Amino acid sequence: MKSFGEWASGIWNGLRTTFVGLSITIPYIFRRPYTLQYPEELPEIPDTERGLHNFKIDDCIACSQCVKICPVDCIRLAAAGKGKLARMTLFEIDYTKCLFCALCTEPCPTECILMGPTFDLVGYTRDEVIIDYADRDNPRTFSDGEEIPYPITSFARK
Ligand code: SF4
Ligand code: SF4
Numbered sequence: 001m002k003s004f005g006e007w008a009s010g011i012w013n014g015l016r017t018t019f020v021g022l023s024i025t026i027p028y029i030f031r032r033p034y035t036l037q038y039p040e041e042l043p044e045i046p047d048t049e050r051g052l053h054n055f056k057i058d059d060c061i062a063c064s065q066c067v068k069i070c071p072v073d074c075i076r077l078a079a080a081g082k083g084k085l086a087r088m089t090l091f092e093i094d095y096t097k098c099l100f101c102a103l104c105t106e107p108c109p110t111e112c113i114l115m116g117p118t119f120d121l122v123g124y125t126r127d128e129v130i131i132d133y134a135d136r137d138n139p140r141t142f143s144d145g146e147e148i149p150y151p152i153t154s155f156a157r158k
Helices: 004-030 065-069
Strands: 053-055 075-080 087-094 113-115 130-132
Touching: 065 075
Parallel strands: none
Antiparallel strands: 053 113, 075 087, 087 130
């Protein structure tokens, strides 16, 4: 049988720990919520974000430097012609593999491939997240230095 001292100590510990817990949680009632009602509300994206690529197709000279440096071989390109006359017929990035490491942007001599701000590419199949930036009829293709619409989710849900 517990002594009165043990009983009182148990009651005291119960009260004390309850008040310690409440002193942490109660202030949150008076703070603004951190939750964003995404996608209606969008977070601030820093300039350094490594999101989906921003590709300026008309500046690309099809030199394949980006393809060679990519550590996961997720870029495929094809072009008709050479040098300044080269015309891109395929510039495909497989976002099921891409690491968003930005290595492909480093060797590009014309700075036509950059990391963009878009982070929310989604799809029902893997093929839907393979983007051909040379396909101007593809609603997810953004080239010629256009700003990538943000968020991209609305395109993915089409
Ligand atoms: S960000 Fe990295 S993984 Fe993605 S395409 Fe560029 S080099 Fe490849
Ligand atoms: S490195 Fe730049 S110019 Fe060369 S193929 Fe890649 S995107 Fe085009």
